[in-house]
Amino acid sequence: MSSIAPNSAHLSDLCILIIDDNLDNADLIEAFLDEQGYTNLQKASTFAEGVKILEKHSVSLIILDVMMPEVDGITACRMIKGDERWRDIPVIMATARTDLDTLRSGFEAGASDYVRKPIINAIELLARVRNLLAMHCEMVLRLEHEQELREINQQLEERVQQEVAKNWEKDQMVIHQSRLAEMGEMIGNIAHQWRQPLNIVGLTVEDVVDNFHSKTVTNAFLDAALEKITNQLSYMSKTIDDFANFFKPEKEKTVFLLKHSIERVLSLIQPVFEMHHITIDAQCDSGCFIYGYPQEFMQVLLNILNNSRDVLEEKQAGERLVTIRCQSHDNDTIMTIRDNGGGIPEAVLPRIFNPYFTTKSAAKGTGIGLYMSKMIIERNMCGTIQAANVEGGAEFTLFLPSKCDVTLIGE
Ligand SMILES: Nc1ncnc2c1ncn2[C@@H]1O[C@H](COP(=O)(O)OP(=O)(O)OP(=O)(O)O)[C@@H](O)[C@H]1O
Ligand SMILES: [Mg+2]
CATH class of the missing domain: 3.30.565.10 (Histidine kinase-like ATPase, C-terminal domain)
Incomplete structure (x- = not known):
């Protein structure tokens, strides 16, 4: 969105759309505005024509006749306000009927202000045009700032996420290194825990061999020796399981x-x-x-x-x-x-x-x-x-x- 400063130099450059089925009226409004330096003016004699202009131009203000054949001004205003592309454009109703009901319907349809017809002098019209254009500019500026803030926030969030991801990678490395160091220590522990059962198994096997040579092996002796060996082996196997589980x-x-x-x-x-x-x-x-x-x-x-x-x-x-x-x-x-x-x-x-x-x-x-x-x-x-x-x-x-x-x- 381009930045629009709410000063008169810029206000007169903004596009104003006049929708009025009465060409004399439209020309008169145009002349008043033109005299005050508003040069970016568009005219439409029906709502349908107005929509085409809205689609093509970046309109900042609409002056809308209330009494129009086909689509009247109140309905037209409601439709403009119901379309999210145009809902922020201020609308001035131009109406010969300034009774309360007409004004209420206009404001309920989303109009920002009204001018009385016939437009005899330009003072009322110009004051309202200037005010609404200034307000519109302020709003556009505010929306721009909000958008900028949103973008800055978004960038900040992305930066934070990037940093978090970087930290996470660093943490992963540290965890990995630490696990490697622990694994080394654990292998030391396992070796230590295996030393004794390995000794016992070795001694038991030696015992069996000695007894075999001296022919003193009995069934009971063999059973006891095998049980001893099996017990030691299952202890060693449990140690390995504990070790494996620790690193799972x-x-x-x-x-x-x-x-x-x-x-x-x-x-x-x-x-x-x-x-x-x-x-x-x-x-x-x-x-x-x-x-x-x-x-x-x-x-x-x-x-x-x-x-x-x-x-x-x-x-x-x-x-x-x-x-x-x-x-x-x-x-x-x-x-x-x-x-x-x-x-x-x-x-x-x-x-x-x-x-x-x-x-x-x-x-x-x-x-x-x-x-x-x-x-x-x-x-x-x-x-x-x-x-x-x-x-x-x-x-x-x-x-x-x-x-x-x-x-x-x-x-
Ligand atoms: N119980 C303790 N008594 C005395 N000093 C300790 C004790 N625990 C930790 N420290 C001190 O804190 C320091 C950091 O400990 P840390 O466990 O983070 O690293 P480290 O033991 O030096 O190395 P490693 O990464 O192998 O654990 C140690 O070097 C030691 O000086
Ligand atoms: Mg330590």
Whole structure:
């Protein structure tokens, strides 16, 4: 839409359509307007002719005779106002009948104003023409501004969406990297968990071979040995299943029991923690239900516990302890994970949730564990995660609501 300034220089350029079956009347109006510098004038002697002009020209004002054969002015006005291409064009009724009923019908049909016929002097006509053209210009300008604003808003929305998409891609990369790092750690865990059953299977097989050579194999001995081997193999197979499930992509958010997530994570990491003489004391209300992707949540637990393991491994003296507590309040759950590994240096504390922030060597840490945990808890599960130093160590507090309606990272 072109911009039209509501000043007189521009007003006189605007197109005015005169619809009147009486040619003398139309000519008179034309002459009055022309004298005042309105040069863009169109005339029609019937409504049908007027419609043709409306279709061809960008009309800004219509002066419409009320008494016309075929389609009268009131009906014509109603039809113009009923067409969305022309409904904003102001209409001045030109009428010899200025009784209330005629005027009311005209205004009800959508006319903006009227002039009395016969038009003896131009003052009334020109004042109304000028006012209505100015109002029309104002309206066009306002519509233009609104349209511009809509376009700006639209562009802003697109920019926001682009940024969100970019962030999403970045998050995906971070999640992927973090998963790779975890997979590496998990393989370490599995190897550790397999060591003992592999030993037992090896020793049992040796035992069977020795007994076979010394001819002391009995049925009962063989049964016991086979049972031992089968038990160890099924334990190893379960370990692999747990591992595979942990990395299986999840399709749906669900309500799940916090206690189960903790138990599953502990079963994966316990052997390594035991190896480092770290005790995990976990107590969780059995009524703590949370909502989200269970595997993602386990990843969060794993990130926090692995951090505790890293500091406790280095602890020279005293007990190495991780304490997990969870309680539900009005369906929401508060969980704390605390260690006694000495805490997070105060200077570092404000930055630990930043991506790629780490105080560890490149081989030990990438700095995305806590960043990712924060994204999962705060963006995907509508919760919060905070860290603080407590006596002797670090404490992570997770607020986990039982409801969350956001789009998930990875969806
Ligand atoms: N329990 C803790 N005690 C002391 N410092 C901690 C603890 N947890 C986290 N930190 C500090 O926060 C930093 C960031 O932790 P984060 O888990 O994000 O990365 P990271 O462990 O260094 O690397 P990774 O990506 O392998 O997890 C750590 O480098 C460490 O300095
Ligand atoms: Mg970490």
